[in-house]
Amino acid sequence: MWTTKTFLTKTKRGNILKIVREHYLRDDLLCGSSACNSCPHKDDEYVLDLKPVSICALFEYPHYIILDTNVVLHQIDVLEEDALTNVIILQTVLEEVKHQNTSIYQRLLEIVNSKKRKFYCFVNEHHKDTYVERKPGEKQSDRNDRAIRLAASWYAAHLSSNKLEHQFPQIVLITDDQNNRQLAQEDGIVCCTVQDYIENVNGFAGLVDKLSKNVMPESCSKDALYPAHLTPAQIHTGVKNGQYHSGTFHASRDNFLEGTASVHGFEKAILLQGHIGINRAVDGDQVAVEILPEAEWRRPSDIVLEDKADDPGDKLDEEAELLKTVKPVDNKDGEITPTGKVVGIIKRKWRQYCGILMPSKIPGATRHLFTPAEKRIPRVRIETRQSEILASQKILVALDSWPRNSRYPLGHFVRALGQIGDKSAENEVILLEHDVPHARFSEAVLACLPPNDWTIPDEEIKKRVDLRSLCICSVDPPGCTDIDDALHARPLEGTTDDGLETFEVGVHIADVTYFVRPDTALDKEAACRSTTVYLVDRRIDMVPDLLSSNLCSLRGNEERLAFSCVWEIDENANVLSKKFHKSVIKSAAAMTYEEAQITIDTKSRRDEIAQSLRILNKLAKKLKRKRMDNGALSLSSPEISVAEKLAEEFPQCALLRRHPAPPPANFTTFLKAAKQQVAPSPSPSPSPSPSPWGNG
Amino acid sequence: MPAADLLSSQGLRLDGRRANELRRIRCKLGVFTQPDGSAYLEQGNTKVLAAVYGPHQASKSKSSSDGVVVNCQYSMATFSTGERKNRPRGDRKSQEISLHLRQALTAAIKTELYPRSQIDIYVEVLQADGGTFCAGVNAATLALIDAGIPLRAYVCACSASMAWGARPQPLVDVPHVEEAAGGVVLTVASLPNTGSTALLEMSHKLHMDYFKMVFSSAVQGCRDIEVILDRAVRDHLAEGWTEQDTVTV
Numbered sequence: 002m003w004t005t006k007t008f009l010t011k012t013k014r015g016n017i018l019k020i021v022r023e024h025y026l027r028d029d030l031l032c033g034s035s036a037c038n039s040c041p042h043k044d045d046e047y048v049l050d051l052k053p054v055s056i057c058a059l060f061e062y063p064h065y066i067i068l069d070t071n072v073v074l075h076q077i078d079v080l081e082e083d084a085l086t087n088v089i090i091l092q093t094v095l096e097e098v099k100h101q102n103t104s105i106y107q108r109l110l111e112i113v114n115s116k117k118r119k120f121y122c123f124v125n126e127h128h129k130d131t132y133v134e135r136k137p138g139e140k141q142s143d144r145n146d147r148a149i150r151l152a153a154s155w156y157a158a159h160l161s162s163n164k165l166e167h168q169f170p171q172i173v174l175i176t177d178d179q180n181n182r183q184l185a186q187e188d189g190i191v192c193c194t195v196q197d198y199i200e201n202v203n204g205f206a207g208l209v210d211k212l213s214k215n216v217m218p219e220s221c222s223k224d225a226l227y228p229a230h231l232t233p234a235q236i237h238t239g240v241k242n243g244q245y246h247s248g249t250f251h252a253s254r255d256n257f258l259e260g261t262a263s264v265h266g267f268e269k270a271i272l273l274q275g276h277i278g279i280n281r282a283v284d285g286d287q288v289a290v291e292i293l294p295e296a297e298w299r300r301p302s303d304i305v306l307e308d309k310a311d312d313p314g315d316k317l318d319e320e321a322e323l324l325k326t327v328k329p330v331d332n333k334d335g336e337i338t339p340t341g342k343v344v345g346i347i348k349r350k351w352r353q354y355c356g357i358l359m360p361s362k363i364p365g366a367t368r369h370l371f372t373p374a375e376k377r378i379p380r381v382r383i384e385t386r387q388s389e390i391l392a393s394q395k396i397l398v399a400l401d402s403w404p405r406n407s408r409y410p411l412g413h414f415v416r417a418l419g420q421i422g423d424k425s426a427e428n429e430v431i432l433l434e435h436d437v438p439h440a441r442f443s444e445a446v447l448a449c450l451p452p453n454d455w456t457i458p459d460e461e462i463k464k465r466v467d468l469r470s471l472c473i474c475s476v477d478p479p480g481c482t483d484i485d486d487a488l489h490a491r492p493l494e495g496t497t498d499d500g501l502e503t504f505e506v507g508v509h510i511a512d513v514t515y516f517v518r519p520d521t522a523l524d525k526e527a528a529c530r531s532t533t534v535y536l537v538d539r540r541i542d543m544v545p546d547l548l549s550s551n552l553c554s555l556r557g558n559e560e561r562l563a564f565s566c567v568w569e570i571d572e573n574a575n576v577l578s579k580k581f582h583k584s585v586i587k588s589a590a591a592m593t594y595e596e597a598q599i600t601i602d603t604k605s606r607r608d609e610i611a612q613s614l615r616i617l618n619k620l621a622k623k624l625k626r627k628r629m630d631n632g633a634l635s636l637s638s639p640e641i642s643v644a645e646k647l648a649e650e651f652p653q654c655a656l657l658r659r660h661p662a663p664p665p666a667n668f669t670t671f672l673k674a675a676k677q678q679v680a681p682s683p684s685p686s687p688s689p690s691p692s693p694w695g696n697g
Numbered sequence: 698m699p700a701a702d703l704l705s706s707q708g709l710r711l712d713g714r715r716a717n718e719l720r721r722i723r724c725k726l727g728v729f730t731q732p733d734g735s736a737y738l739e740q741g742n743t744k745v746l747a748a749v750y751g752p753h754q755a756s757k758s759k760s761s762s763d764g765v766v767v768n769c770q771y772s773m774a775t776f777s778t779g780e781r782k783n784r785p786r787g788d789r790k791s792q793e794i795s796l797h798l799r800q801a802l803t804a805a806i807k808t809e810l811y812p813r814s815q816i817d818i819y820v821e822v823l824q825a826d827g828g829t830f831c832a833g834v835n836a837a838t839l840a841l842i843d844a845g846i847p848l849r850a851y852v853c854a855c856s857a858s859m860a861w862g863a864r865p866q867p868l869v870d871v872p873h874v875e876e877a878a879g880g881v882v883l884t885v886a887s888l889p890n891t892g893s894t895a896l897l898e899m900s901h902k903l904h905m906d907y908f909k910m911v912f913s914s915a916v917q918g919c920r921d922i923e924v925i926l927d928r929a930v931r932d933h934l935a936e937g938w939t940e941q942d943t944v945t946v
């Protein structure tokens with residue numbers, strides 16, 4: 002159906018190439034409010050409440066909240082709390098967030114997808130009444146702010162135009178941009194800052210702690226302890242003309258006032274020392290470094306220096322102490338290292354950090370220090386009113402900013418992980434610190450799953466090779482719930498030209514691709530996790546349990562979808578032919594290693610399973626023998642037919658698992674430590690070599 | 698497989714259309730007086746001109762006693778794309794599209810009526826924003842009608858692609874942004890009135906399971922285009938009569 006109601010405008014963009022894109026404006030977009038009787042909503046399309054309950058003392062009437070982009074970008078931790086509801090997310094905001102920070106964008110989508118949060122996405126950019134064209138000379142961000150204000154005004158007018166008897170919801174615009182706030186007030190839009198709004202929220206203790214601390218501009222030099230960072234433009238030109246070098250900052254684990262940056266063109270990493278030399282770089286950040294003259298090159302200090310236990314306030318006094326310990330320069334010293342100082346930050350690589358709170362000694366204080374579990378990360382100053390409860394817990398903290406006048410970076414409390422020493426809390430710390438995604442699967446991911454009582458549809462069976470009649474079995478460790486492969490073997494009639502017996506051997510792997518379709522939320526989540534993680538007492542699945550330990554687990558006596566590779570093999574384990582196809586199988590038995598061995602050894606058992614296992618066992622021994630003869634890692638051994646097939650069919654994305662030899666630099670610290678122990682020089686451990694991917 | 702974000706969670710495409718909506722189509726018949734028939738057609742930002750000469754006596758070498766010989770030439774103006782084109786015609790891509798045009802249009806023309814004759818059809822793309830072949834077919838149909846050449850039915854062309862969200866959905870009438878996203882583009886030229894398909898072309902591999910979906914979406918697009926073309930023809934004829942009347946008076 003072609004709607005003639007749409008009309009057309011063009012957005013012109015591009016610097017060198019002029020790109021003209023069509024942009025259709027519509028009149029069939031919904032406002033999502035139950036208080037509206039003019040948009041043609043269907044019942045399930047109402048997201049916003051008829052009478053939203055206000056939780057903010059500043060606005061004691063029903064209202065919907067519209068958020069500015071800066072609020073989403075900086076206060077996502079506040080938004081993730083179940084406090085704010087009835088929120089309108091404009092498309093303008095959604096796109097700006099997506100453009101600026103994908104991880105925050107994903108988190109925002111997660112909130113929007115959660116029905117109980119009542120977040121409505123309004124497509125203002127395509128609505129005929131809320132679209133704004135960029136004026137000549139207007140900055141994109143100013144245009145977007147204008148679009149946000151227009152959408153807010155439109156909502157207010159739209160809701161009031163429904164002549165309903167009861168009080169209709171008002172609109173409150175939350176923005177931290179002072180300029181935007183002022184212009185909004187001129188337009189008659191009710192607005193306030195995040196801080197004002199959140200501090201006046203009733204009934205959600207701890208919400209205030211999650212507020213991200215406001216950023217003081219770098220240009221402000223009041224009470225400054227640190228030199229100002231250069232602007233991105235200055236860094237760019239500096240790096241280009243060779244004055245500065247870009248590199249990744251690695252903090253020292255032993256000395257909090259020392260770190261290095263590996264810079265291209267220098268064999269040794271650049272040594273950065275002292276508060277000023279490091280200038281607020283945090284481990285992992287991409288920084289711009291200025292190299293000091295050669296006369297100031299030093300060797301790394303070998304002292305251990307930890308940050309003070311107590312908050313000394315905003316001053317930096319260890320500088321002299323450190324410099325005292327630095328050894329005098331000796332040009333013959335082989336360990337002399339180029340030194341430098343950080344002049345600017347190219348990109349922060351901050352994440353959330355686990356650690357413990359060190360409550361301030363002053364009773365009733367709200368400013369406290371946080372010590373991260375990772376020693377390379379500096380202490381963080383956070384504000385919380387729940388320090389007594391949090392003092393005994395492992396907590397998660399996000400970094401917000403590091404202004405020039407603060408000794409420590411500023412952050413905010415994200416959530417508590419549990420009591421210090423508690424097993425589950427410590428597990429959580431390990432997972433978070435190693436960046437293992439372990440959240441519960443999102444609603445979007447779970448929506449990709451088949452129902453719990455799913456069975457194989459008949460039409461799917463028709464499309465596949467039906468191997469249900471074959472005697473297939475699996476052998477795994479005891480207690481294994483994700484049986485991902487199964488085997489079968491049977492003698493074939495006839496012999497080879499040389500008179501050798503022939504066998505059919507099949508490997509069947511669970512066909513996960515039937516359930517995990519490309520580019521679905523499930524596919525992306527699985528790609529992000531990329532493996533199942535096993536802790537001592539817990540397993541973090543790569544795909545939801547229904548798949549990993551049920552539908553994609555080749556359990557005994559259950560029909561399952563599989564991908565099969567079937568070989569014809571002679572008794573000397575030479576491959577005669579091979580074929581690959583999707584199949585339906587029904588495993589006859591899911592055995593443990595022990596059960597399988599007993600079955601093979603029990604001479605009286607002559608059933609199909611026992612025979613199948615004996616053939617496999619015999620062939621496996623021959624294959625192993627052959628591999629040994631070939632030199633264990635020769636890639637021409639027959640069992641790589643799967644890898645060959647993959648490389649042939651998917652030349653762009655076939656993978657071989659490879660374990661390259663570790664670079665010698667990885668051993669330097671170890672060798673140095675060993676030397677001090679007066680041990681004989683150890684030889685690096687033998688390095689594993691390439692092995693074909695997968696064992697199926 | 699790319700092209701995941703072609704459809705937003707609100708069900709809108711990058712340009713604000715829904716999955717089953719065509720771009721805005723505007724067209725006009727009889728834009729030139731020199732050729733026997735001509736038409737101008739806009740499909741979104743894709744803009745094409747078509748001119749038809751004939752039927753006239755065929756050159757000796759091409760002449761066929763079975764029916765009319767259809768000659769097609771497709772070309773793109775140097776200014777039609779973002780970066781200027783160096784060769785407006787005769788490159789491989791243009792030659793290929795010329796052949797496709799010929800195949801699609803020959804299916805609609807009642808070729809048996811004009812033995813030993815030929816019809817020349819020229820299609821010039823003035824601005825390219827995806828689906829230039831489709832716009833070319835649609836414009837040529839109008840130009841043929843303007844030239845008064847008997848057709849079996851309107852021949853319309855439309856493309857379709859796929860959005861791979863949580864639920865795969867076909868997208869009709871693919872503009873350049875969606876083409877460039879790297880997903881599959883299926884081009885269909887069909888005679889909606891007779892239900893027959895004159896040409897099918899696909900840019901990438903697509904799993905059989907989804908083919909029907911994409912195909913029927915493109916065919917529905919052809920049907921919708923036919924309605925628009927038909928209206929344009931009727932408007933043009935109504936307009937034409939009054940103009941002629943004033944001339945004779």
Ligand SMILES: [Zn+2]
Nearest residue numbers: 032037039040
């Ligand atoms: Zn409404």
